[in-house]
Amino acid sequence: MFSLPKKVLSTFALLLLWTVAPAHSRLPEFTDLAEKSAPAVVNISSVRVVSGENPMRQFFSPFQRRGGPFDDFFEQFERFFGDQAPARRSQSLGSGFIISSDGYIVTNNHVIRDATEITVNLLDSADSYKAEVVGRDAETDLALLKIEADRPLPVLEFGDSDQAKVGQWVVAIGNPFGLAHTVTAGIVSAKGRIIGSGPYDDFIQTDASINPGNSGGPLLDMRGRVIGINTAIVASGQGIGFAIPSNMARGIIAQLQENKMVQRGWLGVTIQDLDDNSARALGLTSTRGALIAEVIPDEPAAKAGLRSGDVVVSINGQTVVDSSSLLRVVAQQTPGESVKVEVMRQGKKQSFAVTLGTRDPERLAQRGVPSPSEDQETSLGISLRPIDEREARAMGMTRPQGLLVTAVEVESEAARADVRAGDIVMEANQQPVNSIDDFQRILREDAAEKGVVMLLIRRQAQTIFRTIPLE
Incomplete structure (x- = not known):
């Protein structure tokens, strides 16, 4: 049998180690991050009371037709059985994370929506805590809860989602399918995703495994800081999940904690994106900006002199790329604040000082102006x-x-x-x-x-x- 000299074998082994070691050393280690962060992640169980149709009425419903020969029978049937079945309890599971040692917890609004009872379970305790809803914001799907514990609780801190880079490692912790405190890892796949869930879509996309039950849990960077709140998935997809950026969530959570509600700036216009044909008709060389379709009478924009056909290109120096970015920028401003609005009008840039009002989803619905999260x-x-x-x-x-x-x-x-x-x-x-x-x-x-x-x-x-x- 042919054999190589020992000196040659030793050299080959060193070359192999030199080749493999750098690649191996670049792989991340998640054990310390998971150990330190998991105690601040909680399991949230919510109970809803659901009223249903009487099962006997469902059984007979294929034979029921108003104006038919069995009208008398069904009138007697409904009088005896009633239309509704007894209310039943429906339970759902989700996740959340603690942001203060005295028991404030962040989660998704849809995790606790319509709940009559909310229970929070911690990793390091067999005790369950009843939670109260401090405030919620349906338009961004965020909610703030509070529990009363007999000790200081572990917390997670918000990081800067604007600094997150596509391709960087992230970790999700939550309760997928009720499997408590599951840790998954992946990368930031994309930023600024718009998935049509509401007027302020600006999601972080990740391939860290997120499943039903992860909703409301944290998306962490490698320093254990929350850069996103896991919220949505593509139902039939794999490796595609979406998280609310921490920089959006932080301000909303602060408002909920202080005021139990969220107030947003309001221009008083309806807007749409520009396409090539619209830009050409307006004498513009770019489709960047938000086209004002209507200026609502007696609202802030109208009072400041904005017109239908103006294209908003910036607010207080922040560039407006499209209608979605305009909604987000205005929503971040404080009602009553004066902002500088730059528009393109007949091919020329003009500036206006607009004193913002307060966005009211109910008023929008009454006017028939689209409000994606409500309508x-x-x-x-x-x-x-x-x-x-x-x-x-x-x-x-x-x-x-x-x-x-x-x-x-x-x-x-x-x-x-x-x-x-x-x-x-x-x-x-x-x-x-x-x-x-x-x-x-x-x-x-x-x-x-x-x-x-x-x-x-x-x-x-x-x-x-x-x-x-x-x-």
């Missing part, structure tokens, strides 16, 4: 909006039809039924849907009676059905 979110846990002409053309349609699914709540029945962001809902229970009102009417009437809604969905080149049970 477009359905009880199924999906957010919908009509398709515009440009999108219809891009999808090969001769005219706009159907509703675009812009977001799917992680723990919803729609997610379990494999409804995905990007789907187009063409029909609900075999009835065409071209507006949010159409969809909500079908949910209230036909779907509520049957206990299910069957969606005809267009997904890329396929047409498929997805059936969602109603609670």
Whole structure:
């Protein structure tokens, strides 16, 4: 048998170690981070009281038709059995993290929404604590809880999400599928993601494994600082999760802690993105900025002299890239504050001093101005909006039809039924849907009676059905 001299073998071994060692030394170690951070991550269990339809009425519902021969029978039936079944308790699980030693806890609003009872469990204690809701903000899906513990609690600190770099290592800690204090690792995949969940979308995307139950838990940098709050996933995807940036969350949490509510600046305009044709018509060389479609009378922008057709390019020196960035920049300002608004008008830049008002989602709904978190979110846990002409053309349609699914709540029945962001809902229970009102009417009437809604969905080149049970 052929053998190499010992000197040659030794040299080869050294070369091998020299080649492998640098790559191995670059791999991160997560044990210390997990050990130090996990005690401040909590399990949140919330209980909702859900009223349902009487099961006997559901059994007979296929035979029931108003104006039919069995009207008298069903009138007697409903008088005897009633329309509603006894209320039942529905339980859901989520995550959160402690931000102060006296028991303030950050989580997602959807984790504790409509809860009648909230219980918090710590890693290092068998005790459970009842939590009270200090405040919540539906538009960013954040909530602040408070528990009363008999000792100082471990805490996590917010980091600077603006400094997070695409490709850097991050760690998520939470309770996926009820498996308490699970640690997963990955990288920041992208920043500034808009997924259609609300007016202030600006998510950190990560491939650290995030699953139902992780909602509300922290996304940590390698120093153990919270740079995001894990919030959403692509229901059928792998390695795609979204977290609210810490720099957005920090100010909102501070307002909730101080005032139990969030107040945002308000310009008093409706806006849209610029496309190439709009920019050309306005004499602009770029599509950057937010086009003012309407200036609401007697609101701050109108009082300052802004007009329909103005293109907002900056607020207090912060560049406005599109309509989403304008919403975020204005929302960060304090109501009553005077801000410098720069616009392009007839090809020239002009500046205006605008004293901001207070954004009121209820007032927006009454005016019919779109408020994504209020007007477009359905009880199924999906957010919908009509398709515009440009999108219809891009999808090969001769005219706009159907509703675009812009977001799917992680723990919803729609997610379990494999409804995905990007789907187009063409029909609900075999009835065409071209507006949010159409969809909500079908949910209230036909779907509520049957206990299910069957969606005809267009997904890329396929047409498929997805059936969602109603609670």
